[in-house]
Amino acid sequence: MATTLSIQSNQNLDTFILIWLDSLVNISEDNIDTKKILRKAITYVVSFDDTEKCLEFIRSHSQEKIVLIVSGRLGQILVPRAHQFSQLIAVYVYCSDKKRNEQWAKDFIKIKGVIVDLNDLIKRIKLDHMKRNEYNIDESLPITFFHKNPQNKQFLIKNNDNFIYFQLIIDCLSLIKPTLNEKNKLILFCKEKYKDNKNELNIISEFEENYSSNRAIWWLTRESFVLPMLNKAFQTININLLYNFNFLISDIRKQLIENKYQAPIRTYRTQLMSSQEIKLLKYYIGEYVSINTFFITIPNRKHAIEMFKDSDTDSGLKRVLFEIDADPQLENMKPFSDITSLNYSTGVEIIIFMAGTIFHPVDICQENDITIIQMDACSDNDSNIKTIIDNIKGEDYGATPDVFSLGYILAKMKKFDDAEKFYNRLLVELPDDHRSVVSCYKGFARIAMEKEDYDLSIQRYQKAFNMEQSVLKPDDPGIASGYSTIADVYVKKCAFTEALQLYNQALKIWIRALGNDHLKVAVCYKNIARIFEMQSKYNEAIDYYEKVVAIYEKNSTVNQADLAKLHNHIASIYTFIDDKNHILKHYKLALKIFSKIYSINHPDVIGALKNIGHTHEAAGNLSQALAHYEKIASIHRELLPSNHPEINEIQLDINRIKSQIK
Structure with missing residues (x-):
């Protein structure tokens, strides 16, 4: 049980990984000692004496930034195969024959040097890494994406889910009351993680002795373990x-x-990004993105652009300025x-946004x-986002998020092992x-x-x-919730008799405790209607759905879009009888509501017009x-290109009707 309380010690929680590939890397005393020294610059150091295993490791760590030390002989084998990976940002060839290895190395821009002296290697890696850390512009920026109209495209739906789940997570973490226990656990873990790094x-x-709540931002902006580890935790949803x-x-x-900013502002963020990341952001123009870390920006555009001066684009990353x-x-x-x-750095003007801030590209x-x-x-x-978040929350999330809500989110994300460990x-x-x-x-x-x-x-x-x-007392609403929750599982089992019995028990308690028109009563009516619908008892289903409409x-x-969708659903049930x-009555009611809010x-709105048209045709x-x-065609022509599939589709409908009228 105790193992579930700690963070895995072998998990990389830094942005950077230093890989050393050499047939003697784990044998030579000099190399072993050098790894200890290098850990002071890049904490996570991995060594390989096998090229294939090293290549697979690089390939499988696409979210990290990888710095590679490689021998001349193995470098000629590995570098041509690994150079394409965007996660590989720098290569240092450590060898005994500088002239010979420079011949093949010159063809690869990610190779920063061919070095024969061990001390020179250490100095060069430390210096380059210090430059990377100065502004952190090449650290991955954790972003999730939301599309208003995913249209059953799986990658859009998955991106929407990731976006929503992070919003829920940051909501929980912002509002859960902290305890001293969490801070102590973090400090113990960090001491173990950085045991070979005296400076850290x-x-x-110092953090353990001097941290106070009014210096939280001071610690966030200090060059230390705090921001890189927190960024990685956000990125991996640890x-x-x-x-x-x-x-x-x-x-x-x-x-x-x-210290909330009081007036509208324009501010800037300098970033190095891959072509693929930029392409994805282009796709989401007009949609939404969430920056899933504390987003540090500066209001001085000239200063922001100057940060690119020493930036390394040899790795294939592009210069990006967020405005x-x-x-x-x-x-x-x-x-x-x-x-x-x-x-931490006094005199530097910085605007920082809360983690999970939503932007409109x-x-x-x-x-x-x-x-x-x-971005705005x-x-x-x-409304595009809030409705979905509210629907996902459900009863188990709670009106006010608490520590148990985090486990609920993990389960919704289908991270079942993580959820079970967290509850344990x-x-x-x-x-x-x-x-x-x-x-x-x-x-559980x-x-x-x-x-x-x-x-x-x-x-x-x-x-x-x-x-x-x-x-609890027998008529407590909490008892009704218990009946309803168990009934939900019976529905999934298709055990409808047991489910109906439990829903009806819940319904009696909720009506008695909350009144006939409470939304919990509506939810119960809806659940009962759903069972009758699955049993093809359409008249009974409609009766209960109408009760939901009345409430x-x-x-x-009540979200008016939900009411309109309910009318749509009732219309679809009437098609069975x-x-x-x-059918027309409920489709028209849906159209009336949609037209008011959209x-x-x-x-x-287009869908409602189409439903009415199809019903009239039938x-x-x-x-x-x-x-x-x-x-519908008139609306499409105003907004869509003439060759758009939806214009072609509705024109086929028009042609079909005209041929019948003739």
Whole structure:
């Protein structure tokens, strides 16, 4: 059990990896001693005496920046095969015959030197790495992407999921109340990780003795273990490590809020990026991106561009300047602040954005050899994003996120092993009280359900439910939630009789405790309707869906798009009983709502018009069908190129109707 509490010691938590490939690397005493010295510059050092194993390691670490030391003989074999990988940023050929190896090395721009003296090798690697660390412009920038209309494209859906999950994670980490335990665990881990680096150990000891919440940003901007390790934890979604950094993340957020910028600003970020990263950002022009770290920028454009002066583009990375407009008056926007007075380097003007800040890419253009990416900072309230986040949260996430919410997110991400380890960690670390144990068993049950082990899931939910029944009154809404959760698993098992029985028990409690028009009652009606629909009992399903509509219409907090989609769904059920009047009624209600909340060219408005057109066509109302198809065509022609597939598709519908009218 104790092993679940620590972060894996062999896991690289730095941005950079130093690889040494030499047939004698693990035999020569000089080489072994040199590795210890080099760890003071780049902590994570890996050695190989086999070319194929080394190549596979480089290939499999695409998220890191790799610096390679290689012998002349093995370099001639490896470098031509590894040079293409963007993660390989620098190569040093360490050999005894400088002249001969310079002949082949000159063809590879990533080779920084052919060196014969060991001391010269160490000095060169340290100097180059110091330059890289000066502004950190070639460190990978963790970004996730969100597309408003993924259209069932799997890579867009996956990107959307990653975007949303990070928003939930940073939400949790910002709001969970930190404890001293997390800080102590982080310090113990760092001491073990940097045990061969005296300079870093001194900084860790200083951090342990002197850290305070009002110096969180000071520590973030200091050259130390803090920012690289935190960046890597963000990039890899290392929940154990992020949880240990919880106190720092929370303190930084508080400082940003306390020192919140008061006026609109334009600020800049210098970055080296791969062509593929730039291409992806171009694809998301007009959409959303989340910068998943504390985003450090400067408001002086000239100073930002000067940072490129000594930047190394031999690695194949391109110079990128982010041009960011941010307005602090936007409601519910993640905080950003001028941290000049809080920064470790006094006198340097810096604007820093909270980790997970959402941006809207506006344009990408070229200015000499620099790619300019223009972005606007966005509110978290954007309806395209907020609706999906609220839907994903569900009941198990909680109205206010807590430490258990992190396990819930891991399970939603299908990181089941990480989720189980995290819940086990919580069982050990948290007080042995009722709530902690119940929440952990619910977490284990959720993981089993996501793994489709429904019997185990029911067993674990039942265990948690039994604990709740021992302390809650029989008519407590929490008991209703327990019934409903177990019923959800029975539905997945297609055990509809058991599910209906439990939903009805939950329904009685919720109506009695919360009233007939509460949204929890609506959710229960919806679940019951879904079962009847799966059983092909369409009239019963419609009755219950209509009850949901009635509650939604009385509740001002309901998202109107959800109400419109419900009308669409009811219309689709009426198709099974061929009731065209009711089909049209609900499609028209959906169109009316969509038209109020969206522009006329929104996919949901177009879809509603198309549904009405198809229904009229099926009923023989050809003139009505034609009118709706022509309206869609008119909208498409204003916005889409003439050869767009959707224009061709709707024209086929129009031609088909016209041929029948003739």
